[in-house]
Amino acid sequence: MALLEIENLTVQFETASGWFKAVDGVSLSVNEREVLAIVGESGSGKSVSMLAVMGLLPWTAKITADKMLFQGRDIRNLPDGERRKLIGKDMAMIFQEPIASLNPCFTVGFQIEEVLRIHMGMGKKERRARAIELFTLVGLPDPAERLNHFPHQMSGGQCQRVMIAMAIACNPKLLIADEPTTALDVTIQKQILDLLMKLQAEHGMGLIMITHDMGVVAETADRVIVQYKGRKMEEADVLSLFEAPKNPYTRALLSALPENATGKRLSTVSDFMASGEFAGESR
Amino acid sequence: MTANLSNATPMLEIRNIKRDYHVPGGFMKKEKIVHAVKGVSFKLDAGKTLAIVGESGCGKSTLARILTFIDPPTSGELLIDGKTVDTRPGHLTAEMRRKVQIVFQNPYGSLNPRQKIGDVLGEPLAINTDMSAAERRERATDMLVKVGLTADHYNRYPHMFSGGQRQRIAIARALMLNPKLLVLDEPVSALDLSVQAQVLNLLADLQEEFGLTYVFISHDLSVVKYIADEVMVMYYGEAVEYGTREQVFSAPSHDYTKTLFAATPRADVESIRARLAKRAG
Amino acid sequence: MAGTSTTAQPTSSAAMRRQMLKEFWFYFSENRGAVIGLFVFLILVVIAVLAPIIAPHSPFEQYREAVLKPPIWAQGGTATFLLGTDPVGRDILSRLIYGAQYSLFIGVFVTTLSLVGGILVGLIAGYYRGWVDTVIMRLMDIILAFPSLLLALVLVAILGPSLTNGMIAIALVLQPHFVRLTRAAVMAEKSKDYVTASRLAGAGPLRLMFRTILPNCTAPLIVQATLSFSNAILDAAALGFLGMGAQPPAPEWGTMLSESREFILQAWWVVTFPGLAILITVLAINLMGDGLRDALDPKMKRS
Numbered sequence: 001m002a003l004l005e006i007e008n009l010t011v012q013f014e015t016a017s018g019w020f021k022a023v024d025g026v027s028l029s030v031n032e033r034e035v036l037a038i039v040g041e042s043g044s045g046k047s048v049s050m051l052a053v054m055g056l057l058p059w060t061a062k063i064t065a066d067k068m069l070f071q072g073r074d075i076r077n078l079p080d081g082e083r084r085k086l087i088g089k090d091m092a093m094i095f096q097e098p099i100a101s102l103n104p105c106f107t108v109g110f111q112i113e114e115v116l117r118i119h120m121g122m123g124k125k126e127r128r129a130r131a132i133e134l135f136t137l138v139g140l141p142d143p144a145e146r147l148n149h150f151p152h153q154m155s156g157g158q159c160q161r162v163m164i165a166m167a168i169a170c171n172p173k174l175l176i177a178d179e180p181t182t183a184l185d186v187t188i189q190k191q192i193l194d195l196l197m198k199l200q201a202e203h204g205m206g207l208i209m210i211t212h213d214m215g216v217v218a219e220t221a222d223r224v225i226v227q228y229k230g231r232k233m234e235e236a237d238v239l240s241l242f243e244a245p246k247n248p249y250t251r252a253l254l255s256a257l258p259e260n261a262t263g264k265r266l267s268t269v270s271d272f273m274a275s276g277e278f279a280g281e282s283r
Numbered sequence: 284m285t286a287n288l289s290n291a292t293p294m295l296e297i298r299n300i301k302r303d304y305h306v307p308g309g310f311m312k313k314e315k316i317v318h319a320v321k322g323v324s325f326k327l328d329a330g331k332t333l334a335i336v337g338e339s340g341c342g343k344s345t346l347a348r349i350l351t352f353i354d355p356p357t358s359g360e361l362l363i364d365g366k367t368v369d370t371r372p373g374h375l376t377a378e379m380r381r382k383v384q385i386v387f388q389n390p391y392g393s394l395n396p397r398q399k400i401g402d403v404l405g406e407p408l409a410i411n412t413d414m415s416a417a418e419r420r421e422r423a424t425d426m427l428v429k430v431g432l433t434a435d436h437y438n439r440y441p442h443m444f445s446g447g448q449r450q451r452i453a454i455a456r457a458l459m460l461n462p463k464l465l466v467l468d469e470p471v472s473a474l475d476l477s478v479q480a481q482v483l484n485l486l487a488d489l490q491e492e493f494g495l496t497y498v499f500i501s502h503d504l505s506v507v508k509y510i511a512d513e514v515m516v517m518y519y520g521e522a523v524e525y526g527t528r529e530q531v532f533s534a535p536s537h538d539y540t541k542t543l544f545a546a547t548p549r550a551d552v553e554s555i556r557a558r559l560a561k562r563a564g
Numbered sequence: 565m566a567g568t569s570t571t572a573q574p575t576s577s578a579a580m581r582r583q584m585l586k587e588f589w590f591y592f593s594e595n596r597g598a599v600i601g602l603f604v605f606l607i608l609v610v611i612a613v614l615a616p617i618i619a620p621h622s623p624f625e626q627y628r629e630a631v632l633k634p635p636i637w638a639q640g641g642t643a644t645f646l647l648g649t650d651p652v653g654r655d656i657l658s659r660l661i662y663g664a665q666y667s668l669f670i671g672v673f674v675t676t677l678s679l680v681g682g683i684l685v686g687l688i689a690g691y692y693r694g695w696v697d698t699v700i701m702r703l704m705d706i707i708l709a710f711p712s713l714l715l716a717l718v719l720v721a722i723l724g725p726s727l728t729n730g731m732i733a734i735a736l737v738l739q740p741h742f743v744r745l746t747r748a749a750v751m752a753e754k755s756k757d758y759v760t761a762s763r764l765a766g767a768g769p770l771r772l773m774f775r776t777i778l779p780n781c782t783a784p785l786i787v788q789a790t791l792s793f794s795n796a797i798l799d800a801a802a803l804g805f806l807g808m809g810a811q812p813p814a815p816e817w818g819t820m821l822s823e824s825r826e827f828i829l830q831a832w833w834v835v836t837f838p839g840l841a842i843l844i845t846v847l848a849i850n851l852m853g854d855g856l857r858d859a860l861d862p863k864m865k866r867s
Contacts (some may be wrong), residue, residue, distance in 0.1 A: 016590040018317055041476060186502060190545070190546035215505075215550045217560075258510075266509070395759075396758075
């Protein structure tokens with residue numbers, strides 16, 4: 001049984017110029033112990049579909065799906081209380097801006113202990129011990145000391161480690177990482193990706209990696225979904241996607257990578273997509 | 284650490300440029316001095332591209348602001364076409380200022396949201412030349428076409444364009460005064476992959492057409508490898524590696540450069556195979 | 565992000581303006597209170613403009629035979645004086661209608677004065693920073709430290725009680741809000757890349773301040789201007805009530821309240837209607853200001 005199964009998910013927003021489909025009929029599934037990468041450029045709806053699953057979209061969004069199962073349980077019309085129990089416990093998410101994702105008014109120790117108190121109902125001593133254990137696990141130096149720090153006293157990479165510690169605090173079955181390394185430097189990105197992969201393997205989590213970076217996909221994914229303008233273009237396992245991409249958009253993306261340049265010019269997506277609906281630049 | 288062996292006068296030369304920032308200490312605290320750039324030197328020939336690589340806080344953006352005379356250096360010399368530039372505020376001549384222009388990283392912040400594209404492009408001409416409005420319009424329209432947009436875009440506002448189109452407009456604006464040197468401060472890092480390729484191609488075309496010299500600031504090694512003739516790696520305000528692209532990429536000398544290369548994700552099939560094999564075993 | 569750009573793009577600048585207006589109305593009309601406020605305000609403008617035509621009587625004519633007549637629906641009311649008459653026999657409805665002219669004039673005059681002054685001073689403070697900024701902002705802090713009505717009263721006492729002096733005093737009291745807002749907006753905009761780009765193109769300080777930066781600071785200023793508009797009306801009415809603003813027999817709402825103070829107990833209508841007029845006007849403008857904030861503040865936009 002798949003951990004998360006979504007069929008025909010559509011998310012719409014009302015704008016001044018009518019309804020806008022951010023996600024258009026996307027189906028996907030993730031198994032336990034699997035890393036699924038959703039790759040796409042901005043406006044491809046890659047983050048929106050996961051936010052819809054988490055129930056984190058504003059009320060103005062119109063979400064429809066034929067099927068949305070988490071561990072076999074329908075999560076489409078879950079009451080708020082039930083959903084809160086699920087999110088942060090069995091299903092956790094980390095975001096692009098690690099520093100902005102933490103509350104600047106409280107110490108990181110308080111914030112991680114809050115998660116443990118709400119979802120695990122742990123006592124005071126137990127929480128502190130578990131927080132230290134988690135900080136050690138994500139490789140933060142001086143974990144006991146670190147608990148008393150405020151987010152602004154730490155670097156972006158360290159904040160992302162704290163976010164990861166909070167996300168895995170309740171041993172989630174599924175971790176959704178939304179561009180977890182985009183705001184970080186290359187050397188820090190490497191460390192964070194290694195950490196995520198290590199934790200994923202050790203805990204046997206399902207991991208959904210949302211990214212725009214083909215390099216990150218290549219370094220992490222088992223299976224890949226390519227999205228473009230809210231629609232799924234291609235789904236394949238990572239090796240066959242890079243070896244023999246089937247969809248013209250995927251081929252275009254891969255050949256636009258500077259390291260794949262042949263000669264002095266890069267091929268652009270529009271070279272491939274001269275026809276019909278794919279013409280023109282996307283944001 | 285010498286990459287430039289030709290005898291011609293370099294387009295741009297900087298000698299031992301330093302920049303310190305004073306961080307005010309506030310009440311009862313001592314003022315701190317941060318050395319953002321600690322003595323950087325290089326020479327760059329006309330028509331070439333120098334890429335400056337480094338991670339956040341390495342001083343590469345500070346250096347960009349010095350090269351474009353936005354901020355003066357604390358000490359050091361800056362020569363353009365063999366002539367020393369007086370970078371003190373108020374001493375810079377309009378002629379020197381026109382020779383160097385910049386393209387910023389964020390195409391959403393670098394265009395005035397209340398200015399039509401035509402005015403964005405016409406402004407440098409209106410300030411620096413006594414061209415008539417009709418002439419300015421013609422020049423701006425020509426430039427729009429050169430960067431791959433059309434004449435109808437003249438009357439539109441920036442919010443009607445995508446990120447890639449905005450970056451084209453920013454490039455067009457930088458070229459309006461026929462500069463010799465273009466400082467590109469992460470010009471493609473805010474863009475999507477497919478758009479990035481288009482803008483990089485455009486930059487290559489323009490360099491050929493106008494004989495431009497580029498200082499290309501980036502954190503993305505794959506882009507640098509594609510576009511640069513010479514590469515300088517910066518780390519905590521110092522240039523730890525400087526040489527031709529081939530030298531730097533084939534035989535990096537400094538440990539930091541090696542770390543940087545090792546950390547860059549690889550998107551080739553062999554690396555994926557190796558990773559999957561390791562994961563299975 | 566992609567919402568507005570994916571739709572067909574208009575080509576002519578007139579069509580573009582229409583599209584922007586349409587977008588503005590979309591966000592503005594989501595706030596029902598704001599739309600109601602806007603309509604009330606428009607009705608008020610129409611009343612003020614057409615006062616000589618729609619007012620049934622002259623606002624100054626004293627009908628000595630009909631002193632303190634109650635409104636039409638109360639016992640003893642007549643159809644001649646729909647809302648009754650005041651202690652000297654003037655028609656209250658007509659005076660309220662003419663009073664709308666005063667209120668709107670006060671609002672426009674005070675807002676314009678404080679807006680222009682505030683923008684100039686705020687631009688200078690925000691652009692130059694340093695000691696200029698310190699001096700200006702401390703001065704504004706001092707003005708803000710006084711209760712605004714008290715300061716206005718002191719100023720009027722020095723300048724002499726009249727509507728013009730009252731308006732100048734109120735403008736001075738409201739100005740620091742504009743200064744602070746402009747300064748904050750200028751400081752935020754000044755560090756943006758497009759300003760640097762303009763500077764690199766050779767633009768001087770005046771051009772940077774007025775052509776490049778100022779047009780991008782307008783949204784919060786428009787919102788503050790609407791709120792000042794209602795504040796000005798309220799403060800002018802208060803000054804009028806205290807006898808320091810418009811002088812009798814001007815049909816200014818606050819002055820009307822003050823004139824009939826002693827009759828509150830025997831004739832409720834002489835104070836109720838001017839009071840209601842002030843309340844409704846201020847409420848309508850404040851509601852409108854809320855809607856403008858929703859429509860103009862990009863942080864509140866969702867797209």
